[in-house]
Amino acid sequence: MSETRPSQKPTFLSDYEPYPFELDETRLDVTLDPQKTRVRAELALRRLQDAELVLDIGKDVQLDRIAIDDTPLDDDQWQRDGETLRIAATMPERFTLQTETVINPSANTAFEGLYLSGGIFCTQCEAEGFRHITPYPDRPDVMAPFRVTIRSDLPVLMSNGNPVSESDGVAVWHDPWPKPAYLFALVAGDLRAVSETFTTMSGREVDLNVWVRPGDEDRAGYAMESLIRSMEWDERTYGREYDLDVFNIVAVDDFNMGAMENKGLNIFNSKLVLASPETATDSDYERIESVIGHEYFHNWTGNRITCRDWFQLCLKEGLTVFRDQQFTSDLRSAAVKRIEDVLALRARQFREDQGPLAHPVRPNSYIEINNFYTATVYEKGAELIGMLKRLVGDDGYYRALDLYFDRHDGDAATIEDWLKVFEDATGRDLGQFKRWYTDAGTPVLTMTEHWSDTGRLTLRFAQHTPPTPGQSDKPPRVIPIAVGLISPNGDEVVPTTLLEMTEAEQEFSFDGLAARPTVSALRGFSAPVVLKRDQSPGERAFLMANDTDPFARWEAGRQLARETLLAMLRGDEAGADYLGAFGQVLADAEVDPAFCALCLRLPSEEEIAGAVSDSGATPDPEAIHAAREQLARQIAERHADALDRIYRSHEVPGPYSPEAGDAGKRALRLAALGLLNRLDEGERAAQLYQSAGNMTERSAALSLLIAAGKGKPEVEDFYNRFKDVRLALDKWFMLQPLSAPPRDAVGTARELAAHPDFDWKNPNRFRALIGGLSANHAGFHAADGSGYDFLADWLLRMDAVNPQIAARMSSAFESWARYDETRQGHAKAALDRILAAPELSRNLGEMVGRIRNAA
Ligand code: B3K
Ligand code: ZN
Numbered sequence: 001m002s003e004t005r006p007s008q009k010p011t012f013l014s015d016y017e018p019y020p021f022e023l024d025e026t027r028l029d030v031t032l033d034p035q036k037t038r039v040r041a042e043l044a045l046r047r048l049q050d051a052e053l054v055l056d057i058g059k060d061v062q063l064d065r066i067a068i069d070d071t072p073l074d075d076d077q078w079q080r081d082g083e084t085l086r087i088a089a090t091m092p093e094r095f096t097l098q099t100e101t102v103i104n105p106s107a108n109t110a111f112e113g114l115y116l117s118g119g120i121f122c123t124q125c126e127a128e129g130f131r132h133i134t135p136y137p138d139r140p141d142v143m144a145p146f147r148v149t150i151r152s153d154l155p156v157l158m159s160n161g162n163p164v165s166e167s168d169g170v171a172v173w174h175d176p177w178p179k180p181a182y183l184f185a186l187v188a189g190d191l192r193a194v195s196e197t198f199t200t201m202s203g204r205e206v207d208l209n210v211w212v213r214p215g216d217e218d219r220a221g222y223a224m225e226s227l228i229r230s231m232e233w234d235e236r237t238y239g240r241e242y243d244l245d246v247f248n249i250v251a252v253d254d255f256n257m258g259a260m261e262n263k264g265l266n267i268f269n270s271k272l273v274l275a276s277p278e279t280a281t282d283s284d285y286e287r288i289e290s291v292i293g294h295e296y297f298h299n300w301t302g303n304r305i306t307c308r309d310w311f312q313l314c315l316k317e318g319l320t321v322f323r324d325q326q327f328t329s330d331l332r333s334a335a336v337k338r339i340e341d342v343l344a345l346r347a348r349q350f351r352e353d354q355g356p357l358a359h360p361v362r363p364n365s366y367i368e369i370n371n372f373y374t375a376t377v378y379e380k381g382a383e384l385i386g387m388l389k390r391l392v393g394d395d396g397y398y399r400a401l402d403l404y405f406d407r408h409d410g411d412a413a414t415i416e417d418w419l420k421v422f423e424d425a426t427g428r429d430l431g432q433f434k435r436w437y438t439d440a441g442t443p444v445l446t447m448t449e450h451w452s453d454t455g456r457l458t459l460r461f462a463q464h465t466p467p468t469p470g471q472s473d474k475p476p477r478v479i480p481i482a483v484g485l486i487s488p489n490g491d492e493v494v495p496t497t498l499l500e501m502t503e504a505e506q507e508f509s510f511d512g513l514a515a516r517p518t519v520s521a522l523r524g525f526s527a528p529v530v531l532k533r534d535q536s537p538g539e540r541a542f543l544m545a546n547d548t549d550p551f552a553r554w555e556a557g558r559q560l561a562r563e564t565l566l567a568m569l570r571g572d573e574a575g576a577d578y579l580g581a582f583g584q585v586l587a588d589a590e591v592d593p594a595f596c597a598l599c600l601r602l603p604s605e606e607e608i609a610g611a612v613s614d615s616g617a618t619p620d621p622e623a624i625h626a627a628r629e630q631l632a633r634q635i636a637e638r639h640a641d642a643l644d645r646i647y648r649s650h651e652v653p654g655p656y657s658p659e660a661g662d663a664g665k666r667a668l669r670l671a672a673l674g675l676l677n678r679l680d681e682g683e684r685a686a687q688l689y690q691s692a693g694n695m696t697e698r699s700a701a702l703s704l705l706i707a708a709g710k711g712k713p714e715v716e717d718f719y720n721r722f723k724d725v726r727l728a729l730d731k732w733f734m735l736q737p738l739s740a741p742p743r744d745a746v747g748t749a750r751e752l753a754a755h756p757d758f759d760w761k762n763p764n765r766f767r768a769l770i771g772g773l774s775a776n777h778a779g780f781h782a783a784d785g786s787g788y789d790f791l792a793d794w795l796l797r798m799d800a801v802n803p804q805i806a807a808r809m810s811s812a813f814e815s816w817a818r819y820d821e822t823r824q825g826h827a828k829a830a831l832d833r834i835l836a837a838p839e840l841s842r843n844l845g846e847m848v849g850r851i852r853n854a855a
Contacts, residue, residue, distance in 0.1 A: 008849075011366055012364065016309050021142075024044040025145055027149075034105060034116060041098070041134040055084070055085040055131075056084065057131055060107075061102075061131070066087075066135075077089040099134060111763070120188070123185050123187070124260060131181075158171070178410065190214060191250065192212060194221060206247055222275050223275070230293040251272075255269035258291050269763075272287060277694040279725050309412075310372070318378065318385055319381070325341055325382060333595070347606065351814065352814070356851050360471075391500070419434060436477055439471060443465045443477060444466065448534070455513045457513055481500075482498050483498075483499055494517070518542055518543060518546075537575050540581075544599075568630065589650075594663070594667055596671075600674075606775075647676060673700070682705050682711070685705050685711075701714070706735060709741055734768035737776055763805050773787065773790065774809070785829070791813070792833055795810055796834060
């Protein structure tokens with residue numbers, strides 16, 4: 001490996017050692033300047049052991065002064081090596097380390113540490129960004145109260161905690177809650193606030209502000225409403241109250257991810273704050289509500305109780321995702337939310353678990369921690385909490401959580417601590433459950449049914465977890481399997497019952513049944529497993545029509561659709577059962593439009609490719625695209641009248657509201673339109689585009705037109721309408737490569753990449769275009785390798801500017817080894833080209849290295 005490359009040395013969980021110093025207070029004095037920001041830091045330290053003082057320091061930080069208790073250190077008393085600063089001087093038991101550094105926010109294109117976004121100074125410190133601001137023990141188990149002075153003539157100056165004073169361009173903030181450096185934030189700029197006051201359950205008043213750029217105030221209202229709902233919900237559901245006098249949210253345009261839970265000063269990607277009916281879709285609104293909730297909920301699960309080290313990331317992320325999922329289900333439809341979450345889990349986490357990037361929810365090692373903010377840590381991490389709750393019951397769960405907050409408030413905790421509160425609160429042994437945290441891979445659960453005429457039904461289960469990188473043998477785990485039984489006339493004869501599987505093979509019996517029932521298994525998706533069962537299309541159609549568990553009902557239809565598609569790919573006709581059962585779903589459209597909309601959605605091409613590959617065959621992206629199109633057309637032909645009725649009767653009158661009821665009706669109407677689009681070649685979509693009163697309809701109509709190979713005038717119109725609205729223009733950059741007929745996708749992406757508005761250093765714009773193409777399955781996996789080449793070119797270009805974004809987008813290559821030899825050859829060449837780049841970042845180097853090892 002060449003010397004210019006950053007270290008590829010892994011960090012191991014087993015090497016954890018406590019920090020030998022205690023940090024009593026951190027005082028920062030920051031004089032802002034776009035090119036030369038000066039940071040004076042004072043760390044009040046206490047020695048716990050006889051040890052060298054080791055701090056982290058970014059290579060981009062110019063260190064001008066280093067002193068202990070006002071005495072500058074001699075050159076031979078300290079040493080800077082890579083990202084480490086070692087201080088060998090003998091220190092008293094208590095001392096203050098003083099440093100002075102200069103950093104250049106305007107040169108910071110990686111958006112980690114302190115940077116500038118559209119004239120606003122802002123920070124991102126998780127996971128290891130604080131070291132790019134000042135030398136520091138930049139690890140989550142070193143916590144301290146912060147006092148921060150900001151000097152600048154910009155009108156708004158903010159940091160964490162409560163404001164102390166502000167005058168003549170000097171603002172002082174104090175955060176009394178000890179926190180690790182990753183939760184530090186600083187914002188300065190010309191910002192305007194949408195403000196409210198919130199009275200907490202114990203009667204304290206909190207000032208709430210959502211800060212945006214001048215002119216954006218009228219798009220910040222929904223974020224504020226969502227914040228208030230989050231605060232009320234956390235008090236109601238978990239008894240958790242907010243703990244500072246102010247809560248500030250700031251929207252910035254350049255942000256590597258969605259948002260960040262900095263104590264009292266959340267920083268958000270503007271995409272997750274700004275919304276108006278004309279510029280944001282129903283899903284954007286839903287996402288804003290859920291991410292505002294997520295970051296707010298971190299105040300307790302993440303901030304008051306943080307992680308001991310980054311291996312414990314799921315401690316805060318899995319739990320906080322679980323909490324935000326509960327929040328959305330309580331506010332909207334629980335059934336719909338569960339299905340959406342399972343769809344996302346399967347699309348991202350199962351795919352991860354089944355490929356070269358598989359890792360445990362609590363990993364054992366990493367090279368670059370930012371590569372581990374994954375679907376496994378977040379979404380599978382949340383599933384583990386859901387399983388725990390199912391296993392110990394609601395009462396046990398909330399008792400355990402109360403104990404967790406009591407026992408660990410102010411701690412940097414571990415997964416062991418987390419499991420222990422459940423054991424102590426419920427008396428249950430969670431030794432076997434812990435394997436869910438330590439073992440990677442998605443268990444495959446096989447179920448067979450045995451009926452005896454004495455009225456007994458026996459269900460036999462076998463579990464097996466396939467090997468994953470570095471882990472070959474996996475012992476059985478405890479799997480909660482929720483089951484219900486439905487009689488031939490559609491009545492539920494056994495309501496939902498939780499079976500606890502703990503062995504590799506195990507059986508459970510039900511007695512006293514008058515007739516052989518149909519089994520509704522894995523209700524509510526009670527465990528993140530792949531369930532395999534032999535079931536006839538007729539039985540699936542029966543469940544699709546009769547199951548009382550909404551998830552299982554949806555799942556039956558989904559399985560039927562998958563099998564129908566697999567059969568079509570083998571050259572068979574589309575199954576009559578599926579086409580028939582679809583009619584039943586349409587007949588129930590009025591009951592729950594949002595649920596019905598989900599039932600109308602066919603499996604994605606990516607999902608079908610996964611299913612083909614599971615069956616031992618090689619997926620052919622073009623054939624998959626064609627089969628899916630053909631099935632959609634057949635459904636549309638068979639149910640044209642019902643679909644047209646739904647389309648006409650579900651127009652939502654009156655002023656736009658993003659709430660679940662109206663959004664569900666729009667979703668159903670657009671799902672019907674999606675199918676009809678195959679018959680009328682864009683006619684209805686073109687009309688809808690013209691009459692659309694909101695972005696939900698307008699963007700859906702636009703993508704249907706593009707998919708139909710039409711829509712040139714509409715694409716142009718959309719651009720002209722939104723060319724000055726960044727977030728809306730991102731949709732324009734995304735929808736074209738995403739919805740284009742596969743043969744045009746790469747060409748479209750290339751043209752757009754040359755467009756003057758392709759401001760690629762902005763993460764949202766880059767993700768829109770590059771992510772749009774990667775999500776066009778048959779387009780990205782073009783047989784000539786042009787999709788792979790295009791992605792490799794852009795990853796390399798982005799890597800030099802923003803390694804986190806490049807690394808994240810590289811996961812589009814994750815499943816390359818499942819395709820045919822020609823495609824594999826092209827993918828390998830593209831991956832090898834990336835690996836050969838002379839100055840590859842640690843981020844992209846680790847990701848591509850792991851992906852390339854797939855075969
Ligand atoms: N905790 C942040 C994610 C930080 C990602 C660092 N690469 C947002 C969240 O999960 O709430
Ligand atoms: Zn989070």
